[in-house]
Amino acid sequence: MTARAVQPGSVIGVLGGGQLGRMFAMAARRMGYRVHTLAPEHDTPTGQIADVEVVASYDDVDRIREFARGVDVVTFEFENVSAAAVAAAEAHAIVRPNGRALEVAQHRIREKTYLQNLGLPVTPFAAVRSEVDLEDGIRKVGRPAVLKTATFGYDGKGQVRLGPHDAPINAWDQLGRQDAILEAFIDFERELSVVAARAVDGSVAAFVPIDNTHDRHILDVSIAPANVAPEIAAQAVEIATAVLQGLEYIGVLCVEFFLARDGRLLINEIAPRPHNSGHLTFDACRTSQFEQQVRAVCGWPLGSPELLQPAAMANLLGDLWAISEPNWAGALSMPNVKLHLYGKTVPRRGRKMGHLTVLAPTAREARARVLAARTALSP
Numbered sequence: 001m002t003a004r005a006v007q008p009g010s011v012i013g014v015l016g017g018g019q020l021g022r023m024f025a026m027a028a029r030r031m032g033y034r035v036h037t038l039a040p041e042h043d044t045p046t047g048q049i050a051d052v053e054v055v056a057s058y059d060d061v062d063r064i065r066e067f068a069r070g071v072d073v074v075t076f077e078f079e080n081v082s083a084a085a086v087a088a089a090e091a092h093a094i095v096r097p098n099g100r101a102l103e104v105a106q107h108r109i110r111e112k113t114y115l116q117n118l119g120l121p122v123t124p125f126a127a128v129r130s131e132v133d134l135e136d137g138i139r140k141v142g143r144p145a146v147l148k149t150a151t152f153g154y155d156g157k158g159q160v161r162l163g164p165h166d167a168p169i170n171a172w173d174q175l176g177r178q179d180a181i182l183e184a185f186i187d188f189e190r191e192l193s194v195v196a197a198r199a200v201d202g203s204v205a206a207f208v209p210i211d212n213t214h215d216r217h218i219l220d221v222s223i224a225p226a227n228v229a230p231e232i233a234a235q236a237v238e239i240a241t242a243v244l245q246g247l248e249y250i251g252v253l254c255v256e257f258f259l260a261r262d263g264r265l266l267i268n269e270i271a272p273r274p275h276n277s278g279h280l281t282f283d284a285c286r287t288s289q290f291e292q293q294v295r296a297v298c299g300w301p302l303g304s305p306e307l308l309q310p311a312a313m314a315n316l317l318g319d320l321w322a323i324s325e326p327n328w329a330g331a332l333s334m335p336n337v338k339l340h341l342y343g344k345t346v347p348r349r350g351r352k353m354g355h356l357t358v359l360a361p362t363a364r365e366a367r368a369r370v371l372a373a374r375t376a377l378s379p
């Protein structure tokens, strides 16, 4: 294993410039790596931490090729890089995770079909590429349902819910009639995620399942460990492991699940990178998801994913800045509160600006405390 490892002092290239890349770069620099990042903007959250920031479009195959030539290994913090760009990078550097994983994850129809073919439980779905598909799809998945664009959706963007009286065609019109996936709307008891990593030697390490609540389709609060039966937790980890093995994946990946009220555990989607729900691992686990990503992509043994204490994480969206600068002292005066900010200068509504983490004797208490800390930020 060590023979193929990317040695400290080498350069890791990160495609993408957001907060995931930022926290990855922090972990990488702590372990003695240099970091180059490529994104379409200047002074990105990742760029502020990286040694070198390249400003280029993700479609600019020439610039991506040049970028890959200047680094020892390429990874992603943003999954919507074109297949052509990934292929260009693969011609000049090791790319982890591999292009196949990206291809699967960036297209919702491919993703659900792939997972279903692996024999894994997914939300009932139908591919929609025509009006006939749409009608057949409604018959197959029933109502309520949700129609999602096949590509480029995030934080609930590109999704329309279909109630009992909504005309499916109007929903598809709203999405510009692009390729879409129709899914049964799951009456879930809770949403869970499993963040896990696979190393070059095929070994897998999973963090405990995390319980996630969303607000306006944006992740709001995560707590660990999730309050589910041990069999459910084990099943979720087993499914995540099967995804990592199926894709021959190297790196950190997240599987998002619905735990339906009838007890079924269904995959909602996968993210081929560290995940917002895993941010609490930074403060709460023996190894963070970002260090784990450094270890995996550089070919080292994985670290222990052990949860040291129950934890909760609350996202800080741009909305919090609507009236004035948040009252930082209000939260920082509370014991155990950790503040993470991503260096973004424009606090748009719904934009992820940072998060708070709290550790406590129980996950329930951690949740109450992190919510209190976030409330204290409001001026």
Ligand SMILES: Nc1ncnc2c1ncn2[C@@H]1O[C@H](COP(=O)(O)OP(=O)(O)O)[C@@H](O)[C@H]1O
Pocket: 123, 146, 153, 154, 155, 156, 157, 183, 184, 185, 186, 187, 191, 214, 217, 256, 268, 269
């Ligand atoms: N089929 C579904 N049934 C119930 N809730 C859903 C469904 N699809 C999405 N949602 C809700 O919307 C959120 C965001 O949807 P998701 O498919 O994860 O897209 P993305 O995170 O890429 O925006 C989910 O976490 C969940 O809360």
Ligand SMILES: [Mg+2]
Pocket: 256, 269
């Ligand atoms: Mg999601």
